[in-house]
Amino acid sequence: MTRPTRSSKKAAVRQALVAAANRRFHRQGFEQTTIDEICADAGVSRRTFFRYFENKEALAFPHRAERLERFLALLDGAGHSPNPVDGLRAICETFAHEYSANREQLLAQQRLVDSVPALAAREHEIDRDWEAAMAATFRRRFGRGAAAERRARLMAGAAIGVIRATMRYWYEKDGKPDLARLGQEALDRLEQGFLC
């Protein structure tokens, strides 16, 4: 029987908070759940809660930091394709598989997010992080100059736009369509434009 290390205990506390929050949010709704209740369930003080999460909203996106990190790493790794969209295609494939594997959990999370405006706002914040990451990558690929800069940003903006639209569509269809396929079609559009 190994003694619990500090970091493993931290992970356990975090996990307990997330689990308690999920239960409560699901049963009572987001606003109707107080942080006190979550803390009581997790056996932790309110003060400690705020050392694990910035605020109540953060509980609804427990993988935010980790996923962004992974996205950044993948963007870095896919740095060699001549066309930046090809890099996105590969990344899309990776995330599509992960999301499909966690379908139920994601659907539940999304139902929650859609029902609480404050959470929808946080979700956009996340998108913004991803957009910034893509813009930085594209900029590196497109080189210097104001035109290249603008192009990189427009492309990142359009990319996150079609990605988010795709996710919403997938969620709305209860995660039944093939997400990887939807993603590839979205990226096709991004490449080829919307001229009729």
Added chain:
Amino acid sequence: MTRPTRSSKKAAVRQALVAAANRRFHRQGFEQTTIDEICADAGVSRRTFFRYFENKEALAFPHRAERLERFLALLDGAGHSPNPVDGLRAICETFAHEYSANREQLLAQQRLVDSVPALAAREHEIDRDWEAAMAATFRRRFGRGAAAERRARLMAGAAIGVIRATMRYWYEKDGKPDLARLGQEALDRLEQGFLC
């Protein structure tokens, strides 16, 4: 001397709150300003404040409802062009002129928004409204069917993506570039895609 009517008084109170908030936000920052202070400046009770604005954040976007309404009307009006982007081009022209005319005010507002995460989140909420409006319009143009539906949504997502990226660029350049021109270039990209 005309007796002040009820609605004119309401408008005056609203205006006073917005003005007081702008002053305070500018001098002390958003979080450092309490609603109490704003109410005191405007000569109104705290309880009354919440009858004019949903929350403190709403003070930073005083034209939100009005602008969305106008956008919706323009979308409706531009319903006859064969290519939906043409409709956007006309609308872009209209808003570009308005924004350029209110450059200073918009720049100040944006500096505030960029410095407060909560406000950035609200801004995304606004974008979401605009995206939904565009998606509905495009859907009408593209007809029935899942493919048309998806196309409409992807296009709306990409559109708001390039528009927001354009606005950010313009803000960052202190509103000096020709916004109408930037907008048209962004819409060119939307039409023609990002294939290298």
Added chain:
DNA sequence: CCAAAACTGGCACTCAGTGGCACTTTTAGG
């Protein structure tokens, strides 16, 4: 084994936002 560092709990505090109620002003109908 020990000192430093990290973690925790508890308390007091500020401020956003809500509900309720009494009071005043505006409006519309006769």
Added chain:
DNA sequence: CCTAAAAGTGCCACTGAGTGCCAGTTTTGG
């Protein structure tokens, strides 16, 4: 005009989010 209903306002008490502070405990590395 006059008046009753409706709309708007102020005040008060309350809940709950989030922060600063400090004292006590646990973990870690040497």
